[in-house]
Amino acid sequence: MRMYISISLACFALLLTGCAGTCRTSQPGEYRNLALNLDNAHYPQATSNSVCGDKPCFAAENAIDGNTSNKGHGPKFPSWGPDRRTDLWLEIDFGKVVEIDKVVIYIRADFPHDSYWKSGTIEFSDGSKEKISLQKTAEPQAFEFSTRRVKWLRITDLVQDEPLGWCGISEVEVWGRGNL
Numbered sequence: 001m002r003m004y005i006s007i008s009l010a011c012f013a014l015l016l017t018g019c020a021g022t023c024r025t026s027q028p029g030e031y032r033n034l035a036l037n038l039d040n041a042h043y044p045q046a047t048s049n050s051v052c053g054d055k056p057c058f059a060a061e062n063a064i065d066g067n068t069s070n071k072g073h074g075p076k077f078p079s080w081g082p083d084r085r086t087d088l089w090l091e092i093d094f095g096k097v098v099e100i101d102k103v104v105i106y107i108r109a110d111f112p113h114d115s116y117w118k119s120g121t122i123e124f125s126d127g128s129k130e131k132i133s134l135q136k137t138a139e140p141q142a143f144e145f146s147t148r149r150v151k152w153l154r155i156t157d158l159v160q161d162e163p164l165g166w167c168g169i170s171e172v173e174v175w176g177r178g179n180l
C-alpha cells in the first residue's frame, strides 16, 4: 500500500510539473493575441476562399499558427497563399464574442517572388469596417481602431498592382480580451 501511495504521489508530481511546463490558460481580461491557434484545434479558426493548389503550406490556418517567418514561401515558410484573384477573403472566427482593438499583419515578403497588397478592408461581424493600407515590408504592420465586440473578422478587398502577382499573409494577430 505504501509503495502504491508513493508511486501515485510521484505520478501526481510529474503531472503537475509537466502541466506547468506546457499548459497556459488565459487570465480573465488578459490582453493578448486572440487569433493565435498553436494546434489548429477548435477556435479560433481561419478560412478563406482560395488556397493555391490546395497545398497545406498555403492554407488559411497558417495565418494564425504563431509562425511569423515571412521571407520565403512554400513548405519552409507556411503562409496563407491564395491564387492570383481580386475577390479574396481571409476570415478569422473566434467562436465567441471577443473585444478587440488592434490587428497586426505580417505579409509574406519573399520579394521579388512576391508582390504585395497595397490596401484592404477589415470587415467585422458587428457590421463595421476599417480600411487599411499595407506597405511592402517584412515587418509587422499594426492597425489600431476603436474597441468593438465581434465574433469574427474578415480581411478582404485586397488590392495589388496589375498584372496580379503572388501575394500571401504569413500571420495575423488580433489583439484584445476574450474572457468578457
Ligand SMILES: [Ca+2]
Pocket: 062, 063, 064, 065, 066, 067, 068, 069, 078, 079, 170, 171
Ligand atoms: Ca503563420
